[in-house]
Amino acid sequence: MDEHSPEIVPVNSPALDPDPDQEPQSSESGEEGDRGGPRPPESLSDKLPLPPADLNLYGAAVALRLLLLAAFFRYRVAHPARGAPWLWLAALACELCLALAWLLAQLPKLSPTSRETHLDRLASRYDKDARLGSVDVLVTAAGAGAEPPLAAANTVLSVLAADYPARRLACYVSDDGADLLLFEALFDAAGFARRWVPFCRRHAVEPRAPELYFARGVDYLRDKAAPSFVKERRAMKRAYEELKVRMNCLAAKARKVPEDGWVMSDGTPWPGNNTRDHPAMIQVLLGHPGDQDAEGNELPRLLYVSREKKPGFQHHTKAGALNALLRVSALLTNGSYVLNLDHDHCVANSGVLREAMCFLMDPESGNRTCYVQFPLRMGVNDDGGETRATRDSVFFDIGMKCLDGIQGPVYVGSGCCINRKALYGFDPASTEDDDGEAPVQRSSRAGGGSGS
């Protein structure tokens, strides 16, 4: 960034900087406290009580094992192996270690935690959408040579169509393959988003990744679909099929790399022709002033980023890409929260960002919440039922929920909405956030954020 970079001032995240003047006007929270003062704000999420019967049997099994363990150690100590004292001592030490490890593993399991969110309270506390925190979604891709560009396009479309205010949402795609094919695929997807996003919003379709949505099919008769919806869905499906055909054509073309490397549509050589040695590229695909969807509404921003590569440097694959995206997003939109996704991890539930905000922007616990994650689950149906039991179910439904009951679950690598302040360890610097011109538009106009 150059001297045109936006001025840096302290961030003003609504959750981190609660303003007493802006307490919710919700009637639910209008009661008075014991001393006549205002009642503390309502929590945006609750722990769901676990039926005691669910844990009693497990508790009884733990108690029985403890008794057996105590009896076992009593026997061990009372019957030392006189002929081999060191062997006996080593066996006892090992058994004690195992017993301690088992005991420690039982502690979190006594408080598994499920939670529910209150989206209505979130809406009333933050004036519907006006004061929701801004989110930067970071998508990592390794280039179309390694991964089908259609997967990244679907992920991006599901992010752009998420149920979140457009001016508070930005999507950054990192391309570690510096691949013109992926860039063109995303450019095409950005054009498709102008129709896809309003279609999803108007008809509240789920999921909002077109590949998943159209694969699901609709029973128009059973669902009593309106004729206008049927017509629009058909047109949308046709447009998506055309997008797929165009992407397949691009992929076929990309198989034969020209001798002098790729050339962009304006005649300049593609800067990423040497994938191991190229400058950083940042291109704003959506977010230029006046960028709107087909109905004239604002669209979330979409940016293509390919970090600088130099031979001899360790680039740390996905981790390095995420660090680069974190820095780029800090300069352009500086969302208070970041959500990281793999190139093929679509947003399956369009309300996911609001769900995350119920924890991250909670007036009481938000400041103590570092991240909220939505791990990818294999073999799980839309309704939460499982098509096949996997080892995942033990990890997610038992291990993670139990850890949530103590200090919180471990980070599982993607689908994680993180408080930027928690990542930095201090308040991130901010451009202006709430009103006025969007930072990315300023940057791109200043020549710093746009152009490859």
Ligand SMILES: O=c1ccn([C@@H]2O[C@H](COP(=O)(O)OP(=O)(O)O[C@H]3O[C@H](CO)[C@@H](O)[C@H](O)[C@H]3O)[C@@H](O)[C@H]2O)c(=O)[nH]1
């Ligand atoms: O140089 C690289 C290589 C990979 N990626 C991206 O990193 C992500 C994960 O890589 P992938 O090859 O798909 O690994 P998987 O084994 O499928 O991913 C699982 O395992 C990874 C850790 O090994 C986790 O980070 C992922 O979230 C998890 O889905 C993908 O989006 C890639 O596009 C990059 O950005 N740069």
Ligand SMILES: [Mn+2]
């Ligand atoms: Mn993968």
